[in-house]
Amino acid sequence: MQAYHFQDFLFLFLLGVSSLTLAQHLYCHKGVYMNIEDDPAQTFNWTTEKVETCDNGELCQESVLMITAGDKTAVLATKGCFAQLMEAMTFVQHTSPPGLTAVSYSSYCEDPLCNSRQKTTSMTATLHCPTCVAVGTCLSAPSLPCPNGTNRCYRGRVELSGGSIESSVEVKGCTSIIGCRLMARISSIGPMAVKEVCPHQSVYQSRKTESGATWLLVSVWCLALLLPTLLQSLIHFS
Numbered sequence: 001m002q003a004y005h006f007q008d009f010l011f012l013f014l015l016g017v018s019s020l021t022l023a024q025h026l027y028c029h030k031g032v033y034m035n036i037e038d039d040p041a042q043t044f045n046w047t048t049e050k051v052e053t054c055d056n057g058e059l060c061q062e063s064v065l066m067i068t069a070g071d072k073t074a075v076l077a078t079k080g081c082f083a084q085l086m087e088a089m090t091f092v093q094h095t096s097p098p099g100l101t102a103v104s105y106s107s108y109c110e111d112p113l114c115n116s117r118q119k120t121t122s123m124t125a126t127l128h129c130p131t132c133v134a135v136g137t138c139l140s141a142p143s144l145p146c147p148n149g150t151n152r153c154y155r156g157r158v159e160l161s162g163g164s165i166e167s168s169v170e171v172k173g174c175t176s177i178i179g180c181r182l183m184a185r186i187s188s189i190g191p192m193a194v195k196e197v198c199p200h201q202s203v204y205q206s207r208k209t210e211s212g213a214t215w216l217l218v219s220v221w222c223l224a225l226l227l228p229t230l231l232q233s234l235i236h237f238s
Helices: 002-023 199-211 213-237
Strands: 027-029 031-037 051-053 058-069 072-083 088-095 101-109 128-130 132-135 143-145 152-162 165-175 192-197
Touching: 027 058, 027 072, 051 072, 088 152, 128 152, 128 165
Parallel strands: none
Antiparallel strands: 027 051, 031 072, 058 072, 058 101, 088 101, 128 143, 132 165, 152 165, 152 192
């Protein structure tokens, strides 16, 4: 009799874990836009009422490419789920004025319906980036216009250890550097060890740790394989 009670408990446990795993699915706005605009900053509306459910390992994304020739701008935009392991936001001014211009924006985020950008106002003007530098954590990061020669936003943290210093500096701003290379991969300055950390590294690790989805799936799979053996053992000893 005890074996049957334990079997019922395991069935309910598996059912509950499966429901929890399903509840962790991510919902994102979905849509595609392709058109020629006279003034996309005023006329382009990037809203959509469609929603899709992402598969495991996918994040919400929204991406747009704008190419301007004369007084006309081609706008190609997409929203939806996409296989991506890290949150990221990229703005690239491929070709700057005068003359032909090409600008792209892409963003990946992990919160429900977070791909909700509606306008391209900040893209059609000069590139702006959140800007700050602080020992510890920035309390504010106002969006400031970027100087010529920069084409993307940087966000990172420089960790220092040694020489009686144990601290970090958070940095955000405009750059032309690709990747996490503000410190040019220098690992020490005098007695201080230097480590540069950018969001895409820490975000991915926290997702794996906090969601627990991968662990749950593996655990349920292993438990399903072991279930017949467990039940046979319980019945044998009951």
